[in-house]
Amino acid sequence: MAKTETFSVVGQRVNRVEGYDKVTGGAKYVADIVLPGMLVGRILRSPYPHAKIVKIDTRKAEKLRGVKAVVTAEDTIKQGWGAFFPDQYPLSVGKVRYVGEEVAAVAAIDQDIAEEALGMIDIEWEELPAVFDPEQAMKEGAPLIHEGKERNIAMTLDVERGNIERAFAESELIVEDTFESTPQWHCAIETIGSVAECSPSGKYTIYMNTQTLFMARYRIAAALGVRETDVRIIQSAVGGGFGGKSCDDNNAIVCALLARKSCKPVNIINTREEEFLAGSRPRVNMNIWAKMGFKKDGRIRAKQLRIIADNGAYSGKAPAIAGVAALRHDTCYKYSDVKTQAYLVYTNKIPTGAFRGFGNPSAEWAVEQIMDKAAHNLGIDPLDLARMNAADPGYVSPHGNRVTSCELRQCIDLVEKMMDWKGKRAQKKPNRGLGLACTVHVSGKRHFGDYDGGSATIKVNEDGKALILSGEGEVGQGAATAMCQIAAEELGLPLEDVEISRADTDMTTFCLGAFGSRVTYVGGNAVKDAASKVKQQLLDTAAEMLEARQEDLAAANGKIFVRGSETRSVTVAQLARARLFRRGGAPIVASGSFDADSVLQDATRYGNESGAYNFGCQAAEVEVDPETGQVKVLKYVAASDCGTVINPIGAEGQAEGSVAQGLGYALIEGLKMEDGRPVNPNFSDYRIPSMRDMPPLEHAFADSYEPTGPFGAKGLGELGMDPTAAVISNAIFDAAGIRIKTLPITPEKVLKALKAVSNQEPTRKVKLKADG
Template identity: 55%
Template sequence: MSTAHVPAARTAGAPQAPAPELPPDRAVLPAVIGTAVQRVDAVEKVTGRAAYAADVRLPRMLHGAVVRSPHAHARIVSVDTSLAERLPGVHAVVTGADTARIKWGAFRPDLYPLALEKVRYVGDEIAAVAAVDVETARRAAELVRVEYEVLPAVLSLDEALAEGAPLVHDDAAGNLAHEFSFDRGGADAWFDRSDVIVEGVWQSTRQWHSSIETIGCTAEWSQDRVTLWVNTQTPFLARQRYATALGMPLRAVRVVQTEVGGGFGGKSGDDNTSVICAILARKAGRPVQLVNTREEEFLASRPRIPMRYHVRLGFTSDGLVTAKDIDMIADNGAYTGKAQAVLGAATVRHDALFNYRAVRARSRLVYTNLVPTGAFRGFGNPSADWAVGQAWDLAATRLGIEPPDLFLLNAVEAGSVSPHNHRIGSCELKQCIRRAAKAIGWYEKRAAPTPNRGLAMGVSVHVSGRRSFGDYDGSSAMVRLAEDGRAVVIVGEGEIGTGARTTLAQIAAAELGLPVADITVTRPDTDLTTHALGALASRVTYVAGNAVKRAAEHACEQLLAAAARQLDRPASELWVEDGVVHAPPAAGDDTPVQVPVGVVVRAELYRPDGQPIVGMGAFDNPSEFPDQSRFGNESGAYNFVAEAAEVEVDPATGAVTVLELAAAVDCGTVLNPPLAQGQVEGAIAQGLGMAITERFAWADGAPTRPSFTDYKLPTAGVMPKLHVEFADSYEPTGPYGAKGVGEIALDPVPSIVASAVADAVGVRVHELPITAEKIYWGIHDPDGRAREEGESR
């Protein structure tokens, strides 16, 4: 076997160059690791050959449309589908009566595939139509007549929690979907010993994923079994939930992942689109395709959860943090999805950043008659950092300590253990803080301040996978060597645009000694690939990467054993490089032995009792399943970031411009620098959208114009000058020292923009987004009543 981090294919006999730039406890990394390898899907995407959800074409395929509620809360008196059914070209109309009448959901089953008796938000699905084309389906949907009895609705957290408030769900007293609390370390005693205490209330808002591709599905039945082609991030997990919603055994549902045009948590399989598509296809007796319009995406997908935090922090006079206390309320919307898990992460994860002596929290997830919420890149961290990060900035001001210095004084290091038993392995948070401060020119700008310009810094921590779905956060893979010299990596994790298939191909290539071009990574298919949890929690590189690495090691062992038999040489003398098995010259012969991998594989197969070369590998995240109060080491590897921003504020208008933003990321070994750089830059862009541009005007429980006309994504003109750096870091449990990078850089952005505005003009915004109007009134009428813009639902 290979020594750590060196491919099994090159463990003996192969010349290996020294690498003095690496610490002595690290072995030499293969050349393909840390290299800007071209994405394996690049040609398909730039030529338009990549097949997304709307590109699926099946014989006799119909198209679907959904009838949605115009009311936030109403009783369904009757549904008349007769006009729609008579429209030429219509093949099926379904309502709740055509469903299994089973509630489903990832953690709290509370959602019917089509509404029964009640609708609970504007956009709730009531009926659906399948027709020969999209236009006919939409016309038919407009012909479905629904009679409603409008009911009182709760359209905010305060309304939902008010005494005697209407219930969104009759089985959720007080409109509470979930709550938990803890006090670890005795917070009151530590606050009593604190010299400085800061506190405040901050509220985040809904943010939509706004992927370039909307949610879509194509369904086809074969007798009593349905195949779903879906742009989901989590094919196997989605399959389990779809089977429940359809009232069918798991074996009756097959999910095939199409190309995914961006996910960001929004394609985790928590919405009804695929289930409705399957119900339509069953009734029509033909394949059906259902793809959301952009308006539907805004009305009925699962945006980021708005959260209101009351934060209290204690410190000694010399800057050591003592205690943290938060009281957090999250707006679940009408249905739960993954919101319960998001609530937990938003409550505890940031406690793994600093050496808190005590932490206390009370967290509540509250039903409202608004669009359901769910997973979004960062999974609760951005909302937590928005509030807690600003409290730390306030503390730095009160203590008279520069934020980078305050962070360095309190930051965790390798070996630290959080109050929730998060056990920190590799950790270069302090290195990140120093690098971000240097990149932004922190101390030079402090020495020569510019009027109306402000600086701020924030930090965050994220997981590399998390045990959320049963006591398992693993992955498995198979690597099959083909007689043409290629390798096929069979793995069910999938690709959502991040470059995961490329990274997994690099790992396999490094272990097998093959060029990346000779590695094929399969797409997920619940019938054909190994079981996988999918693209969530920044887990694919770390968890699936380890599984692929082990499978490739296993395949390479078999390859070398086969070559040893064929060449009559000890396997210890052989190695693989560039797709060729090498052996030193035989005694008395100066000619080196070189046999293509395909020749060895074919010879091993085409012989008496021949065998294919197939490697198996599995890896389970070395973590714990947290208890109900979120105590437990939820991940085997934690990634960190420090970010600093400089903004300029126009005091005449309140307009804010983010001039520079520096991000220093600890993600272990960077396997593919351009891919990692792209993940950081994209995350920063989404963070800026959350901070300053993305909002709706609301009326009667819904956005007034659910389109990009009102909802402004950050464009190139909004982006600041970026400084992106990666810490010199190595995670011993990761593949070649790598850990997650996909989400972490989004987390601190809203907080540091707000704190930089406060540094520039003395106005601290407490409710997202950070608009010119809020800043203007903070400057010109700081003692006036709060002026809200109505976009904070």
């Protein structure tokens, strides 16, 4: 429910605080950073999916004129590193496990020489049998990718709540099916890159386009075998993250190794091909068998999942991603009895990792299609089925997620209206159909040593401008602007009087960074806390200067004034100077922090994982060409419950961008591999939707207020991409009576399914019955 509260800066449609520099070309992306004497680093990558390194000889490369350093595993501490399992190395130790893996690297005075030198590194290989399919990899006798990981299983999860057997026995309709997703890449406009230097005393400074600075520092220090303080990470402008820049790859570590060995600054900027091969870690691909039981009236009675997740060669964040796929959706609808099993399996392919949605899009691709099938089988409008089962404020999921604010029903209502759902359903046209799906996401997640928090510092300069020091980072998502708005609102300053620093691990306090839709909610709360402390200092000083009681004072428009006699006022600049330039003076500065009221999941994965949950509903109207199988999205509508919208322009961008990425996932994307080698690692062969491919899109925000959020806000960034693939598939079913169960939904698959239906099924009704 919305809270009646009037804001002056929050909720305003404002331009990005960093926007002017970006649109004028002034922003410094990592490739724009040039340090004196900087060398170019290039990486030698494995040509084999699985092979032993018998011998590496770098002598010829080292002798090439212009080469300043060559590094191999011998220059590393040979300690594994990784977000959850320490299973990967900066440079291969003894063997390689995927095509593209980093084996050696060269720093030279220019790129040509560096690349020439790579060709002069002699490696004696012994090829090993490789395995690419997770189901094959789990079989006894499959090639073993990591010692000690039997049947290549990196992780298993097996959770049952309630009594699943009884729940299915009590169900009046049971629907089950198997769905396969697609390996999707982030395709950020800027590839991963780093510029590293190492001082003679051993301190590393790394400029990088990461979205998680402090987590990057933690992992890089571990991989280099130094203390965290020995590594300073400074964030450059970032050309898009989407999870792919959360430091699970080796780019920055190899760059640091080269900088140390050459005693010069070095940059390594991934080419687009490298970005596909071994840069941003793609979405964990999943095969999901889902079974759900329903009562006749449509209420969900039981749900069971079995997930086989393709980890790739190293784990990165995939263990957490598989967990989200297994459990998260149980917060969207009211569930009682659920069972879920997940297997995360190593294969000789590019390691997978974080990508907008974090396991949720794969799970919703399956579960939301089961919901749709159930609706058709029960003869209930899918919209009504969703509405009937939707979570409410106060709902506690079977895994302990406690829902505070929740406007899922309102989102469903908004979608119904924007799509003219009932009207269109009543007048169904041939080959046209409607589909919808609902979604839930978190606003941060507690899984880092029982911490789900953030911190920030705000200082007020002598001119009255406030500067936020935050290590969360801006990756193009608009976090910097939202934080400035939150601080301005709390301090009573106009937005132009608030600035935010670049994220820098030496200058800011610990922040987890941009992932898990957490920055506005968790980081924003920390900024708000810092701002309220700064405001207290302003009020203390103002009370002295105005000879007024603090409780009579208020802040607005850059001034502190006495309520009721507003001419008795003092500007923030005057206050800052007055507090500083006096005997015993001090600057106005305060640090704030926030730790969400979430609970670390126990060994059975029970626990309220986030401080707040965001919800959404989306629907599409599609037209299927019966002769070509092409699916045209005629109209797309989406509604999001993200609490208070801090900056509508930014939020709309997030929502629309999510849908675009979701449509890519649904209809066109996916890296194809042959024997572990990518066959389409470029933008000519791997297409993503362009601006001109987007259907007419209508979006609305639910009227909502999250009591624990900064001015009522919660997360948004990932929500919009989670349900999109299922929305499209459900609409295709409504249009043509076929259900595509593997992503992407290519016209070829659609045409094949249409032909199968027209050969087999005389009428649609029979198809429906067979479906159950």
